[in-house]
Amino acid sequence: MFISKMMHTELIAVTPQTKLAEVRVLMQENNFRHLPVVDEKGKLVGIITDRDMRDANPSSLLSEEEYQRTLDKVMQHTVEEVMTKDPLTIAPYFTIQDTLLVMGKRKVGALPVVDEKGYLKGILSTRDLLQAFVSIMGIGEPGTLLCILAKEQSGQLKKIVDIVTEERVSMGSVLVARYWDKEKRAIFPYLLTNNVVAIKKKLLAAGFELIDPMTWYLNQVPKTKA
16 A cells, blocks of 8 residues: 555645744644644755654753743744754655655654655654554454464465355454464464354364464564573
8 A cells, every 4th residue: 555545635834934832832732743844835844843842842940930931932943943854754655564664764753755856745654554554454343363373385374264264254354474483474364253263173173373462472572681
């Protein structure tokens, strides 16, 4: 799925000359954590985040009166003084996978989306990505997540799908992940039912191993030395 299908396009942007007082109001009223910064032509020139705003705040060690007086002065400064210039961006043709890799590697919570000329087209946050995955995986509906250990050989996934189909159960999604045993793979079908007893019995009879999904996760966590 391309991010152009899920990004926010009804944007509120600010300019480099916008006062921080206005940014503060926009963030509070709209529950924003990021605001793109554009020039008079609509080209992206920066981004300002709630962290930037917090960093600009006066020290909490000041008295209440001093704090408020200093805060009033700070809020009269402009966006260009605290924004991140030339921020990391993505293009509308990026996929969910592309965007996840970028966000994970660069540790950012939102990415402006720009065209080839640098014009702002949208913004995408980690919240948007999570909502997209909920939709794609079908986990918005009640169901059960199984973790099935299968041999690393062709035809294993088809066997699992056939067993589920025999029980006339629909799958919201199927994910395949690595396992600590190189000869096995962990397969995660999300079944749109809470009654999985019969399916589990058939899977075990077919030679598959079932483990708790959380057990799989804990097995992937790097072990720290005592």
